Amino acid sequence: MSDSEGPVKARKSRRGGGRAGRRAAGGAPAEIVPYITRNIPYYEVLDEEGLALIEANAETILEEVGIEFRDDEEALQIWRDAGATVEGELVKFPRGMCRSIIQASAPSEYVHHARNPARNVVVGGKNTAFVPAYGSPFVYDMDKGRRYATIEDFQNFVKLAYMAPSLHLSGGTICEPVDLPVNKRHFDMLYSHMKYSDKPFMGSVTAPERAQDSVDMCKILFGDDFYDENGKPKTFMTSLINANSPMTFDDTMLGAAKVYARNNQACVVTPFILAGAMSPVTVAGTAAQTLAEAMAGMAFVQLVAPGAPVVMGSFASSISMQSGAPTFGTPEPALVLYVMANLARRLGVPFRSGGGFCGSKIPDAQAAAEAANTLVPTTLAGVNFALHTAGWLEGGLAMGYEKFVMDADQAGMMCTLLKGVDLSENGQALDAIREVGPGNHFLGCSHTQANFKTAFYLSPLTDNNSFEQWESEGSKTMEQRANAYWKKQLSEYQAPELDPAIDQALIEYIERRKAEFPDSNI
C-alpha cells in the first residue's frame, strides 16, 4: 500500500501489487527472529500437590514396574553400574535415582547452532522454537492430492520452512523421501537441510550409523566451528529419541542416542503415547507414565555422556474409544500437555511437545480447529521445542503443503501472543484517548499513524474483506489461498549462500558413503 494514504480509508485491495505486496510484507519481516522469548506467564493446570502426586507416581512406576531396555547389553550394564536393578531386560530404579542423575548433569538450556549464527536457537528456559512436522510417508496438496513423498517434496518443505519467519528450524524428517532407499535417504535429507536452508535442523535416528553420518556431515558443514574453544563439540542437531511406550526403549533408539550424546548433540526423549493404547485413558495416568519413561531415557543419556543436552518430550494424544483411531486436538491431550510442561520445568530440562496436530485428511475446518486446539496450549504451556508445528495432516501420515503455510501463519500469531502486553507509555496510549475523545474515531489520530505498521499481526492467508469483494475475487477458501501462497513462496525461493568447497565436500562424502554398502529398504 501507499504509505501516504495512511490507514484511514478502507480501500479495495487490488489483485496485483497491492495484495501481493502486503502479504509478502506480512509474512517476511526483514529482521531475523531466531526463536521467541516469552513475555507472558505459563499456564499451569495443577497445583503443587497435584504435580507432586504425578511425580511420586512416576517414581512408583520406575521402582515397581520398571522400564525395558531391549536388545542392548551395553545399556543394561550402564544401568547395573549406576545401581539399578536389572531383571532380564527390565530395569527397575530406586526412587529418585533417575531424577537425581538428570539434575546432576543435564543442562537446563543449550544453544542449537545454525550455519547462520543469527539463527542459533537457545532451547530451554523461557524460549519457544517452532519446528515443522516430522516423519510423514505421504504428502498432500490440493492439486495432486495425497501421494508418497519424494526427495523433491522434502526439498520443497525445507525451502518453505526456511522462508517462514515463524518457523525456527527447518526440521528433521520433514517427510519421508520414499523414492530413495531407506538405508541411504538420510544423506539426502541432511544435505537438503544443509543446502536449502541456514536454519538449525535435526539428525537421523533410524540407526546408530545414520546418527554417526549425521554427526560426520555436520563436521564437514561446520569445519573448525564444530568444536568450541575447549575442544568440545558444539550442538548442531536436536534429534528425536522415541520410547516404545509403554515403558520400553529399543536398541535402534538407544544406539542413536548413544552416538548423539557422545558427540554432545541433543536428544529429545519422547514417550509416543496414544492414551488408551500405550497408556491409561486418564490424564494423570498418562502424565505419570510419560514422566517415568522420559526420565529413564534422559537419565540413560546422562549416564552415557554427562552434560549432553537432553530435552524432555511428550507426544500424547488419545484414541477414539469407538473405533480405536487416533484423535487429535481434543481437550484431554491439552491437559496432558499443560501438566508435562510444568513437570519438565520442575525437573529443570527443556520441554518438547505439541504442534499443529489433526486427524483430518485435508486442510479443512477440522484440520484448522484441531491444530489450533493444540498450538494454543503448546504456546501457553511453555513448550521450548514445538515439533510438528507445521504441515501435519492425517494423524501424521501426510505432510500437507497448504496445511504447512496455514500452520506457519498460526505460529506467527503465537509468536505475537508470546510477546505479551506492551505497558510502555506508547502501549498505554492515554494521549491517543485524550486526543480522540468521546464519539470520534482513532483511525487518523497521531498515535495510530505512528503505530499502524506494527500494531497487529498481519496474516498472509486470511480474508477479511467484505462478502461482495470476497465473492468478486472468486469466493476462495483459506485452503485455496494457502495453495496459491505456497506456490508463490516456492517460485520466489532463493537459497542461502553455501561455500562451494563445503558443498562439494558434502557431496563427495555422500557419494563415498553411498558406494560403501548396497541399497536396502530396511
Added chain:
Amino acid sequence: MSDSEGPVKARKSRRGGGRAGRRAAGGAPAEIVPYITRNIPYYEVLDEEGLALIEANAETILEEVGIEFRDDEEALQIWRDAGATVEGELVKFPRGMCRSIIQASAPSEYVHHARNPARNVVVGGKNTAFVPAYGSPFVYDMDKGRRYATIEDFQNFVKLAYMAPSLHLSGGTICEPVDLPVNKRHFDMLYSHMKYSDKPFMGSVTAPERAQDSVDMCKILFGDDFYDENGKPKTFMTSLINANSPMTFDDTMLGAAKVYARNNQACVVTPFILAGAMSPVTVAGTAAQTLAEAMAGMAFVQLVAPGAPVVMGSFASSISMQSGAPTFGTPEPALVLYVMANLARRLGVPFRSGGGFCGSKIPDAQAAAEAANTLVPTTLAGVNFALHTAGWLEGGLAMGYEKFVMDADQAGMMCTLLKGVDLSENGQALDAIREVGPGNHFLGCSHTQANFKTAFYLSPLTDNNSFEQWESEGSKTMEQRANAYWKKQLSEYQAPELDPAIDQALIEYIERRKAEFPDSNI
C-alpha cells in the same frame, strides 16, 4: 457400538446405526449440565503491577476525558445527583467513584432463571455458560449460500441451540428476522425462545418499550414464579447494553438498561471495540478504555437500581491496518480478553467476552482457526457469559448453520477442558500401569474397560478414520459433515413441553400489542 466387543478392535464404522448412533450419543448426554464450573485455574497475562496500571488509566479516562450520555436528560441528572461533573452531555467522574458505586451494590454472581429450572444458569464466579452468536442480518448454509435471515432461520437456530448440550442459553437476537418489521420482530424472537427451547434467553434492547415487552412476556411465561418470596422479580433475562465506543452511551441503550435494571433483569454492559477504530491500536490502551466505559455503564445501572445484576462486557477485536476491515482470531484481542477477565474479577462482577469469532465468509479453515483462537482464550481467561460462541461468520454479519454446529462441538471440548485433571485413584490409574506392564497395550485392560465410555470427549463432527475409509465415504470435509449434522438435528427436534394456557396467553399478548401500533422498519 455393541458394548460386548469393548473398545479393543478398531472397526469400520457403518453408515447406518453405528456412526449415527455414536454421534447422537456423543452430542447429547442424557443428563443436563446447565453451565460449567471450572476446575482449572484462570490464565492471567498481567501481574498486579500491570493490572493496577490499567485500572489507574481507566480512572484517568473517567476523570479527565469523561463519558458522553447522549439524549437522555434523566441519565445526566442521575449522574449530577451522584456527584459527577456534567458538562453538556459529557460526564466526568471523580477517581474511584464508578468503582465504588459498582462494588457497593452489584452482585458478584446471579441466577439467570430458565423455564426448566434444571437449566438455570449461575452467571459469575467460576462458572462459564456458552451462548449462541447474536445479531446477524444474514444467514449462511452450504446449500443455499448467504441470504437475509428470516424468522424461520431464527427458530431453526433456537432449536439447534436447545439441542446442543454445550450451549447453555438459546441466545438473544440469534439472527435478525428481517422478514418481520423492525418494530415488532422482538415479539416473535422472544416467543421463539420461549416456545422452542427451555433454556435461558436474552431480551430485546433496541428500544425501551421493547425491553418492557420482554419483561411483560416473561411475566406471562413465568406467572407466579416471576417474583421471589419477597416480591422481588427474579432474573429471567441477561441483555446486551452496548456502549457506542469510544466513550459514549446513547439513549436507546440507556433506555433499555433502565427498564431492565428496574425489573431486576441483568444488563451486560459492553464497549464494542475494533481496536484502531474505536480505541487505540494497543492492548493496554484498549483495555483501559474498555474498563472505563464498562465501569461508567455498570455504575449507571447500579444508580438506577442498586443490586440489579450487571455483567462487565468486552468485545474487542482489531482492524486490518491495510484495509480497515475488522479482523478476528488474531493474537492481540486474545491478550485484551485475558486482561479484561482479570479486571472483572478484581472489580467483583461477572464477565462477558469472547466466543467463536471469525472474519471468514464460510465455515472453512480460516473460520475454524480464528474461532479456536478466540474460544480457547475465552475458556482459559474465565469468561462467565460467552456470547457469540456458536454460528458467527463474516465478522458477525452472518449466522452460519454449519458453523453453528461446529462451534457447539468446540464448546463441548471446552466444557471438558474446564473440568480439569481427575486426580482420584481411578484418575491416577497406577493399577492399570501395573497390570499392563512394559511393551503391552492398554486397550483391553480392566481400567480401560471400566472407563472407555467417558474417557475422552467424542466429537460428532470430526473424522478420524483412515484415509481409505474416509475416501470411500465420499472424501467429505468437516463442513460437509456439519451440513448433514444440522439437518439431522433439526429433523429430530422435539419441542420441550409448554403449558398450552401460557402459550395461548403469550400469543394473545403478542397479537394485542402488534395491533396497537403500525409496522415500521425503524
